[in-house]
Amino acid sequence: MRRDVNGPGGSGSPKFAFVAWLAARDRLSTMDRISKWDHRVDETCVLCKREPESRNHLFFECVFSASVWEHLTKGILLSNHSNVWQDIVFIISDERMEGKKRYCLRYAFQAAIHAIWRERNKIRHNEKALPITAVMKMVEKGVRNKLSILRTKRVKG
Numbered sequence: 001m002r003r004d005v006n007g008p009g010g011s012g013s014p015k016f017a018f019v020a021w022l023a024a025r026d027r028l029s030t031m032d033r034i035s036k037w038d039h040r041v042d043e044t045c046v047l048c049k050r051e052p053e054s055r056n057h058l059f060f061e062c063v064f065s066a067s068v069w070e071h072l073t074k075g076i077l078l079s080n081h082s083n084v085w086q087d088i089v090f091i092i093s094d095e096r097m098e099g100k101k102r103y104c105l106r107y108a109f110q111a112a113i114h115a116i117w118r119e120r121n122k123i124r125h126n127e128k129a130l131p132i133t134a135v136m137k138m139v140e141k142g143v144r145n146k147l148s149i150l151r152t153k154r155v156k157g
């Protein structure tokens with residue numbers, strides 16, 4: 001199967017890319033948006049239970065999300081590391097960044113958004129959520145698998 005590595009978001013996973021695409025347009029049903037038409041809802045973020053939930057809070061200003069994101073990307077971004085949505089979007093869109101590094105970051109971005117959104121939905125639907133360390137490991141494993149697939153492809157092709 002042919003995959004467009006340089007397509008929108010530079011993704012290899014349509015499922016991850018779709019959630020990230022919705023997040024980029026602020027179209028996920030975060031509580032700040034829901035509360036605009038339903039004032040009775042509790043806007044509190046279910047992950048940290050401290051602050052109101054919004055796109056920017058979930059990705060990645062929330063203490064829960066921030067630690068997942070930091071775990072994944074601190075080593076790549078070093079002093080450029082940020083957990084502020086606009087900064088991250090700016091960083092991953094920087095065409096001057098080395099291709100492999102940017103690809104890796106974009107993939108991590110989509111994988112982290114997907115995993116955090118899924119955990120958030122699980123809690124909202126009263127399902128058992130994973131501990132944060134498990135979420136970190138899961139996303140990290142996904143990113144590593146993705147990179148090793150890329151490496152194998154490069155050797156073959």
Ligand SMILES: [Zn+2]
Nearest residue numbers: 045047048062
């Ligand atoms: Zn939170």
